Structures are given as structure tokens and as C-alpha cells.
Amino acid sequence: MSIRANRLRQPQPTSGLSTRLRRPALTVAATCAATMMTCANALPGAINNAVDHVLHPMATAQAQQNPRQSHDPANDQEAGVWSNPQARSTDPHLGVRVGLASLDVQDRSIDAQLSLRNDTAAPVSNIALRVLSQPVAGSASAVRSAQLANFGEYQQSSELLRLPISVAPGESQTFSLHLTPNDSTDPESTSTLVTPGLFTEGSHPVMFSVTADAQSSDQSQGQQEPTQQLVGVARTTVSMTEPRTPVDPAAPAANPSDDAPTSPTPVTFMWPLAAETHVLGGATGEAPQRGPLYLTDEHLADELADNGRLRTLLDTYREALEGPEGTKLKQASCLAIDPELIDTVDRMTRGYRVGTERPSPVDVPKQLRDSWGDIFGGDEPKYQEGRGAADARQWIADLKDTVNQGCSVALPYAGADLDTIAATQQDWLGVHAVAQGPQIVHRILGVWPTQNVVIPDAGYLTSAAAPLLRHADTLGEELDLSDEFERRVRLHNLADGAPAATRPGAEGDDDTVTAIVADNTLNVSANNPEADNSANTGITPVPVANITGAVPQSTRGQVTLNAVGYSADLGSALRATGSHPEIAAYSDPAKRYNVEEDSPAARMADATAIFDEEVRAGDAVVAIPPALWSVDQTGANAFLDAVTSSFADNRAEPASLSAVMQQRSQPGNLTESYTDPGEVSAETVQRIADQANTLGELTTTMSNDPTIALTREAFTRPLYDDLTRATSSYRMRERSSWADVRAGLARRLDQVQDMIASLQRSVSLVPPGNVFTRTSDSSPLLVLARNGLPLPVPITLDYEVEDDKPLTLELPDDNQSIPAKGSITLSLNTSSESANAEESDANLTMWLNSQGGDRITEPVQLRMQSVPGVSPGLIIGVLMLLMGVGVAGRVLWNRRSGSATTSKNRRGRSHPQRLDLDNK
The missing domain is CATH 2.60.40.10 (Immunoglobulins)
Structure with a gap:
């Protein structure tokens, strides 16, 4: 362990975020206000270089063009946005x-x-x-x-x-x-x-x-x-609609002015399967088996049950595939699956719990007054077993059977919004959002979905989010998040914006990632009269640079971003269903x-x-319903009937997603064409960023142990998933639920915040008491370092002495690590440059740092006091005093011994005389 003396500076405060995380949960308004006040100076000194470069290399490379703000529909000033x-x-x-x-x-x-x-x-x-x-x-x-x-x-x-x-x-x-x-x-x-x-x-x-x-109300009673x-x-x-006459390939070309047969319009559409899973926030990872699943309610079970939304969507689609135009529907459609949904449903099949709290994953020492609940069972988490396991098994089985028959694609995890993630400048959240989806689909459903495709639920991407799309380049790769994390740690010295990992794949391959977005967010320019509606809306589209080739390169080659546009009018209408x-x-x-x-x-x-109307226009139609589609069976059938009737009438023909991407994919500009009524406020974005920063610091504080199956990345992965969920686009633009949705987002962030604070408190430094008396330079100061985390924590010790007192601590061993869920005792040698005891007395503040130099425990204080200085004269004096005491003691002993002997002799001489008298 290394000791760093910092005598001339004031005690280093815990970072603003860490302090904030140790406080009780704040209200939404108070939390946002506190975050904005501290975000300017809370993090730069608290995050080590590894975390800074590893988890958010976009921090200095990207910036939002416009400040994000909240658009409350209840606010009259924001009504025009809605x-x-x-x-x-x-x-x-x-x-x-x-x-x-x-x-x-x-x-x-x-x-x-x-x-x-x-x-x-x-x-x-x-x-x-x-x-x-x-x-x-x-x-x-x-x-x-x-x-x-x-x-x-x-x-x-x-x-x-x-x-x-x-x-x-x-x-x-x-x-x-x-x-x-x-x-x-x-x-x-x-x-x-x-x-x-x-x-x-x-x-x-x-x-x-x-x-x-x-x-x-003002009519009189007599008025008839x-x-x-x-x-x-x-x-x-x-x-x-009217049927079209099929085109005869052998017929001669008709005059364009004639009423000639028209070729059918290519049509492809997504069939979304996504849901708000209501997973209880604040979970941590376990290994080798995942821990129990906790849901806050049975909302998802209801959607999977008979007549539930997810059950109805899947059944309606499966029945349509068995209909007269089922073959064409299969060719034209693609199941758009939220990886978080199927991961949660798959876990439900093995049983789950419903409640609002879970057992703590760490050991935190408690005082006696805080332990009465544990003793009498009053503090045990309250939950009940979930009732939807059977429905979950049936739904997953039916989905497996259906997805084996056709196209599928992974949506962003939990509906994560890449523009919100870009605003947080947290690159690792981008990995969670788009990199792990295909792996989850393959693991659970047994098929590989169409890869290198991103379909943002918001319907648009800005240039700030473009670098995140490189994480969707997953084709041919086996992504392990723990391995990816460790590669980033090893390569943390790469420049900002550069790829922070070297993943398996063919060296030198040039890959393309395709984003499917609304067509009015492509090639938008303020000089385009068709796109510039500033005259009647007051909103001017923001032109951006062409992003082709701007996605950072990786060791596999150039990642090119192409875009496929779908009708903004059709997308807007479907989102309103x-x-x-x-x-x-x-x-x-x-x-x-x-x-x-x-x-x-x-x-x-x-x-x-x-x-x-889109089919009648003749251009290829790409229909993208919202991921969280809330249609019932009647509504789902109405949409499918419109598609099948267009096939039956020869007005349209099926086109696969891959064919449409190949035909319509093109490089272009990306932008947010109009004000987004559902965008996340800057305060919430900052709060997500703050928590992600602290979580990154906490993760890199631990070290992997080959004897422990759990990795540090796997331990904090559920918390990163929670932060990814906090960026979700689901229901963010639902007018009547605007406040409720954001309150739920704040609750999730509160849960993450509380768990991070609990994990931080589980690593602590315990002094021997409030006062330590130093008798000599060889007097050791013993302190206890505790670790409630499931992985070892390498540490260094840092301290400060008040008023530049001449006191130093020394520890010869530089490699100290607190074992998983254990503790170690640190023996610190103390020395003083002054012989004056009063000058050596001082208040000492100590804390534990990570090996990267970041504070990981709360500081503890104790009073150091010394006995008077030890000199040769003092030693001689003490020795002479001891000799004098010894001589005096010997004299007293001898006198006492002599007196006892005389008394004995006297008793010996008188006793025979008594015997003689008796004999007489």
C-alpha cells in the first residue's frame, strides 16, 4: 500500500455526486436542482482516467446543438409543441x-x-x-x-x-x-x-x-x-381502394399517357413486440446463476395472459400468417423484438417475485439499534411469488416457433433513446442499448436476427448520436460485455471518440450500419423549401454535416452509416393508434x-x-408502428387487413427488410427536424450521466478474481441496464401520461442512486477509536478496512494532518487488497520529526483510495497524541530512578526479613519454658 502525505492542502472533499448519493432520496425537483448546482465541479476530480476514457469517450467529442428541455403539456407555454x-x-x-x-x-x-x-x-x-x-x-x-x-x-x-x-x-x-x-x-x-x-x-x-x-343554464323554467x-x-x-390490373411482362411497353397497368408497390412492415417490464430497479448481478427476478407489479404477466396486449399481438400475427395472404405477409414482415422484454419473460418462466424491495447484495455493518428489525424479522423484504410463469413459458414457446419462420430484428434495449444517451456522453450506455440485443435474441430464441440495423423508437437520430451506432456493428461477432469492458480498461488511453475496444472479426472488413428513421429527418436543410416550415411553425430545422464515414473506425475496418427513410406521415399516424x-x-x-x-x-x-395513399403513390412503403404498440385485436387486424388487401388487389407486393434496406439505403444527413415533445430534460440527462460516472468509478474500484465466477462488470451490469431503461423512449410522448411517465423515470433513478450509495458504504475504514496515543516511533496504528462487495477491492491509504503538524504514517507494503466480503487490518507506523509532544499532537483524517487514486470511502478522523519525547538524559534519569527504587526496595525487604527473624527467635526461646512449666 502506498501512503500519500498531503499536509499543505485542505481535506479533499468527497465528490459532489458521492455526497449526493449518500443522502436520502430527494424529490424530483430538488434532485434536479441539486444536480445542476453540482454538475459543474462534481466529477472531474473524482473519476480516474480509465473510467473517463473507457466508459464515455464521447465526452469531449460531442455536444448537443440545442439545450434539452421539458415540454409539459399542462404548461400553456409548451402547448404549441403538442x-x-x-x-x-x-x-x-x-x-x-x-x-x-x-x-x-x-x-x-x-x-x-x-x-x-x-x-x-x-x-x-x-x-x-x-x-x-x-x-x-x-x-x-x-x-x-x-x-x-x-x-x-x-x-x-x-x-x-x-x-x-x-x-x-x-x-x-x-x-x-x-x-x-x-x-x-x-x-x-x-x-x-x-x-x-x-x-x-x-x-x-x-x-x-x-x-x-x-x-x-340561463334558460327559464317556462321556456318550452x-x-x-x-x-x-x-x-x-x-x-x-380498387384492384390494379397485373402487369404482363410479355406485353409491349405502354404509352405513359395511357391508362396502363401499374406495377405493385413494394411493402414491408415491422410487427413490434415490446413492453414496459416494470423490473424493480437497483438490482446487481450474481454468478454463476442470475439472481431472482423482481418485478414491481404483475403488469407484464397481464400482458402475456389470454387477451393481454402481448398475447394478442403475437396471436393476431400468427393467425394472419395462416390466412390466404399469409405467405406474402411473412415475406413482407419482420418481428421487431425488444431484447429486454424477452430476457425478462425468459426469466419469468423460472419463477419471479413481485415486490418493492429486495435483499441487499452487500454486507454493510450495522449498529445494534439498527439491527432490531433483523433480529425480529421486521426488516425482511416483503414480496410475493409471481403468477405469470406459465403464460410466460407459453408466450416464449410460441414466439420461438414464429420467429423461426421469418425475419426478426432486435430493437434498442428497453427502448433506449440514442439521442438521450448521446446527451449524457456515456458511451458504455450505447453498448447496452444496441450491442447486446442480437446476442440476447439468439440466446433465448435460438435464431440470429437481422444485424447491423438500428430502429430508434423516437423515429430520428441526430448527428450527436451517430458515433453510438458503431456499437450496432455486431455481425459475425460474439459479444461478451465483461470481455468488452476489460478491453476498454486495458485500452483506456485511446483518444476521445476512437473505438475503445478491439472485438473479434475479420480484419479490414468494411461494415455498414443502417438506421431506419422517418424520411423527414434525412437530408434536411434550412434551404429546403419543402422541409422549412419556420414560416408557420416558428421552428427551423437544424442542418447537420453528412455523417457518412464519420462513425469512428474500428480494427475491423470502416463502419459506414446508411439510412432508410420511412414515411413520416404514415409513422405519425401509426404512432397515434x-x-x-x-x-x-x-x-x-x-x-x-x-x-x-x-x-x-x-x-x-x-x-x-x-x-x-402511400401504396397508391408507388414508392416502396416501410411501415413502422411504435415499439410499444397498444392496439387491441380489432386494431391489429385492421392494419393487417389493409396490408393483405393491398396484396390481394395487386396494389402492393411483399418486400423483405433486407431488400428494402439494399434498395433504399443511402448516405445522408441526420437531424431532429422539429421540436420533440418527449425529449428528456437537461436536468434528467445530467442525473443519468452523474450516476453512470459514479457507477463506472465503483466498477473499476473492484478487481476480478479468477476464483470467483462473478466479474466486476457483471456485478454492476443490471445497474447500467437500469440507466439504459431511464433513457427509454417508451410513452414519453403520450400526452395524458406525461407526468406519470417522468415520475416513474425519477423513481428508477432514485432506486439506482440508493443502491450505488449502499455499495459505496459497504467499503469502509474503521479506526481503533477517537484517540490514539503514540508512545514511540514503533507504536503501530491499527485500522480496519472492510469490504462488503462480492469482489476484492485493491486499495491505497491517504491521509491528511491538520496545520502541517510533523507527523507521518508509513506502511511498507504497497499491494493491499480487501478480500471479497471480508476485511483486513492495516498496521501503520507513526513517526514525528519533533521531540516536543505537544507539537506532535494533531487531528488526523484518513480514507481509502482506489489504486487509481480516487476516494472510495468516507473520511474518518481521530486524535493523535504523543507522550513527551525520549532523550538519552531522560533514559539515564529513568534508569537511575529505577536503580534507586530497586535499592530502596532491597533495603526495605531486608529490614522486613530481619524483623521477621528476630520475632521468630523470641517465640522460639519462650516456648520451651512453657513446656517446662507444664512438666512440672
């Missing part, structure tokens, strides 16, 4: 809600079910309905724009239909509507309307307008007739509106109409 304030401005808000419950479009009829809910205090009666429509929308963009239109922009109208219903306060009713192109239907029908304009080919924006007698007024509307899109609709991050703010005002059936009809 919806165009002019959208639907004429809609009534009278407490009556009209919704589209279902829509069935056939060639010669349209059947709709509408619901009407009365949230007012008076009954709604004399209800009448009218169907309004706009001219056919000629493009996907026009369909999107039509959803924002006001009442007066629907120029075509049907007759008025009286509905024989009345809705009482607080109740709702559903009624059916039958639309036909002519009046040949039953004249007695009370629910039929003639709407010939809706039965021509194309996408028809439709509004269902409901009027009723609504009693105003309540006011007839517009009480509610519901919008959707009706798509009418399901029970948890979201605003697309890349959608034009001028076309944003509160999608939660429309029913799931209406929003799915909009999405399928936009899909039909």
Missing part, C-alpha cells in the same frame, strides 16, 4: 362527447358505430346526425392535414338523420349508422344515410356531426323549447393535434387510409 393551437378550433366543448366505436368499409356500404356520452347535468335529447366530408385527399400528407380541419371546411353533407335516443346525465349510448351510395335501401330503416361521394376511390376525410337539444345546437363531432377517414396514442417526435407541429380526442377506431382508419 398541438397546433388553430387545429379544430370550432369544435364544441359542451360536455357531450361523440366517438367512433367501429368502422367497417365495404365496396358498396359503410357500417359505423358511434357512441355518445353525456357529461352534463341535463339530458341530451332530440339528437340528429349528419355526415360531412371533404374532397378526396390526394396524398398521405393531405389526409394528415384533414384531421385538423374545422367544421366549415367539410363542404359535402348528407341529409339530417334523427336518432330515436336520449342520453341521461352521466350515461352513454351507442348507435349504428349505415351509409350507402344510393337510396335503394330499405326506406323503413332509421339508421341509413345516402352518401354517394364516399364511394369513389381515394381517402375521404369524414366528420360525424351531432346536434341536439341542449338546455342552457331548448336550444338546438352542435354538441359534438367525430372525425375519421374512409379509404376506398391504440389505447395509448402518442405524438410523433418527427411530426410537423403544424399538423399536430390532440390525438386522444379521437377514438382508437377513428385513428386506425386514418392510419390505414394513409397506408393506402
